[in-house]
Amino acid sequence: MDLLTTEEAALYLHVPLATLRHWMQTGQAPHSAKLGRRRMFRRGDLEKFVDEKFAAAA
DSSP states (O other), X not given: OOEEEHHHHHHHHTSOHHHHHHHHHHTOSOOOEXXXXXXXXXXXXXXXXXXXXXXXXX
């Protein structure tokens, strides 16, 4: 399983960290979980998030 930090997830999605944090506050972000003190994203969840955005745009 490949886990990414919030910063790494923002880089993966090619969005500013502030945008990802905004999405998290408004419930629009990909699924994530808090592990210890860090919020982590699974790479598969990020890929699914991108796929859903492209499907909605079609």
